[in-house]
Amino acid sequence: MRLCPTLAPLGVGLLLLTTACTGGGGTSGPDLPDLPDGEIPAAEEQRIAENLLSDMDTRDKVGQLLVLTASGTTAEADTQAIADYRPGGFIYFPENLESAEQIATLSNGLQGLASDAGAGIPLLLGIDQEQGLVTRLTLGAHFPDAMAVGATGDTEHARTLARTTAAELAALGINLDYAPVADVNSEPDNPVIGIRSFGSDPDAVAEMAIAEAEAFEEGGVVPVVKHFPGHGDTDVDSHTGLPTIDKSREDWEKTDLPPFRAAVDAGVDAIMTAHVVMPQLDDSGAPATLSEDIIGGILRDELGYDGVVTTDALNMEGVRQAHDDGENAVRAILAGADQLLMPPDPAAAVDAVTEAVDEGRIGQERLDESVLRVLKLKIRRGVIGAQPVDPGAAAAAVGSEKDREAAQRVADASMTLLRNEGGVLPLREGARVHVTGSGAETIGSELRSLGYTLADSPGAADVTVVGTADARRDSEQRALLSGAASAGTPVVAVAQGTPYDLAAFPDVDAYLATYSAVDASRIAAARALAGEVEPQGRLPVDIPDTDLTTGAGLGYATD
Numbered sequence: 001m002r003l004c005p006t007l008a009p010l011g012v013g014l015l016l017l018t019t020a021c022t023g024g025g026g027t028s029g030p031d032l033p034d035l036p037d038g039e040i041p042a043a044e045e046q047r048i049a050e051n052l053l054s055d056m057d058t059r060d061k062v063g064q065l066l067v068l069t070a071s072g073t074t075a076e077a078d079t080q081a082i083a084d085y086r087p088g089g090f091i092y093f094p095e096n097l098e099s100a101e102q103i104a105t106l107s108n109g110l111q112g113l114a115s116d117a118g119a120g121i122p123l124l125l126g127i128d129q130e131q132g133l134v135t136r137l138t139l140g141a142h143f144p145d146a147m148a149v150g151a152t153g154d155t156e157h158a159r160t161l162a163r164t165t166a167a168e169l170a171a172l173g174i175n176l177d178y179a180p181v182a183d184v185n186s187e188p189d190n191p192v193i194g195i196r197s198f199g200s201d202p203d204a205v206a207e208m209a210i211a212e213a214e215a216f217e218e219g220g221v222v223p224v225v226k227h228f229p230g231h232g233d234t235d236v237d238s239h240t241g242l243p244t245i246d247k248s249r250e251d252w253e254k255t256d257l258p259p260f261r262a263a264v265d266a267g268v269d270a271i272m273t274a275h276v277v278m279p280q281l282d283d284s285g286a287p288a289t290l291s292e293d294i295i296g297g298i299l300r301d302e303l304g305y306d307g308v309v310t311t312d313a314l315n316m317e318g319v320r321q322a323h324d325d326g327e328n329a330v331r332a333i334l335a336g337a338d339q340l341l342m343p344p345d346p347a348a349a350v351d352a353v354t355e356a357v358d359e360g361r362i363g364q365e366r367l368d369e370s371v372l373r374v375l376k377l378k379i380r381r382g383v384i385g386a387q388p389v390d391p392g393a394a395a396a397a398v399g400s401e402k403d404r405e406a407a408q409r410v411a412d413a414s415m416t417l418l419r420n421e422g423g424v425l426p427l428r429e430g431a432r433v434h435v436t437g438s439g440a441e442t443i444g445s446e447l448r449s450l451g452y453t454l455a456d457s458p459g460a461a462d463v464t465v466v467g468t469a470d471a472r473r474d475s476e477q478r479a480l481l482s483g484a485a486s487a488g489t490p491v492v493a494v495a496q497g498t499p500y501d502l503a504a505f506p507d508v509d510a511y512l513a514t515y516s517a518v519d520a521s522r523i524a525a526a527r528a529l530a531g532e533v534e535p536q537g538r539l540p541v542d543i544p545d546t547d548l549t550t551g552a553g554l555g556y557a558t559d
Helices: 012-017 042-054 058-064 075-085 100-115 146-152 155-171 202-218 249-255 257-266 292-302 325-335 346-358 364-380 391-397 401-414 440-449 475-485 499-504 519-530
Strands: 066-069 089-092 124-127 129-131 222-228 270-273 308-310 416-420 432-437 463-468 491-495 510-513
Touching: 042 364, 058 066, 058 346, 058 364, 066 075, 066 346, 075 100, 075 346, 100 124, 100 391, 124 222, 124 364, 129 155, 146 155, 146 202, 146 401, 155 202, 155 391, 155 401, 202 222, 202 257, 222 257, 222 292, 249 257, 257 270, 270 292, 292 308, 292 325, 308 364, 325 346, 325 364, 401 519, 416 499, 432 440, 432 475, 440 463, 440 519, 463 475, 475 491, 491 499, 491 519, 499 510, 510 519
Parallel strands: 066 089, 089 124, 222 270, 270 308, 432 463, 463 491, 491 510
Antiparallel strands: 416 510
16 A cells, blocks of 8 residues: 655755655655655665665664654653664653654654664654544544544544544654554453444444555554454453453454455555464464464465564563563564564563574574565655654644544544433423533533533433443442432433443433543534434444444434
């Protein structure tokens, strides 16, 4: 999917005026090639990468496989790490991010340090900006979660999310996003995926994930499709434990594989592995991140993927069960991974991989294979050859009114009405409404602006609106709903987590699923309650113990 041509070394003024197809803050070091205009043919991309590789020693090569956690808010905080490890990239977290100008300055500074270290290869600067629940960048437009996008049924909304996010990230010098999530959420009690997934229909998830990946690439930001071979059917969080998914190969191919097969067929830039054990795919007991059968055998050989494979974070407990951190780095590379994300002990990872290369456990050809993939990606997406971003212009490019309006449109389109007994909704004009629970302040404020009177208690209201977030597993939220119902007035639940709660509340009068707790979704919920927005979303998952399946949804004209 070569949708974004590599940039030629254009004048700095032009580059600062556009965010599309820029690498976001790279720098052309003295030993880096001048890249030709337009898209680079695959053979030329390979030749340039091989030339760069020929000037690299083992330390440079091993470094290119590392993606480290950035330290602090200035590039100087990572000076020693860049000098010691010559990493191929960094990942940002909220503690690194203060303002648009500061982030752009940080990105430029890191790229400058990288240009002076080792072979002088620019960095992939990444972030977990899925939107919704997983949002590291507090600046800018805040879109709802993937499940809300899935509920719209329209891939253009997925493209809008990714296009807008990519433009904002590129303006900050961030050239890689660990998104989209391609996991099919088939387990209602999944503690780590849930609303991060587009839904439970494999084909619909595939369409949404590829739409996002394409839009990210068009915006000059590397997308990372995750988490292969699938993390949607787990009831264990791989951050804290090691999930086992004991399903047959046939079931896996039917449920979890389709989005990743689509990603491979589309030639996406990068795919992330999952720290999950799948005994029917590999009976060794190794998590997929360390499994040669799964990465090398299925992803590489069977599916034919030759893009960059990155591990999920190596500081997660799901991958630290059987081996020390250095051995995990070695085994990930032997399994077929190209990037080691967030090794908890970078020195141990570098030492172990270097020793494995010196001893022949990791062959030189195998090491070069991964380094070439990383270099070709940097060439293809303009990371090599890009100019620094403009810190002064970054603030204007991030969080514009246009971007916020785009996020609101997606949220409005996702509102899904799943129950409406007695036509409780839309709220009648002039109704007194008591709003409580999750998101009450935002929902209530929007209802007030729409002309409704907010009551202090359920007993003083005509209708009570209770905001929930996965309430079926929270006794306090369940008590809140029960207490509201005891007043004898209609109760409307506004579910801002997964929609599975509905099975636990058979007596609630109306149930509106928003699939997200971002402000845009809460505002959209208030508008839907008032009838200002027609609920047009459709359920993207099946809800066990109910008759509601994928595609369910009511409208005010048809309920």
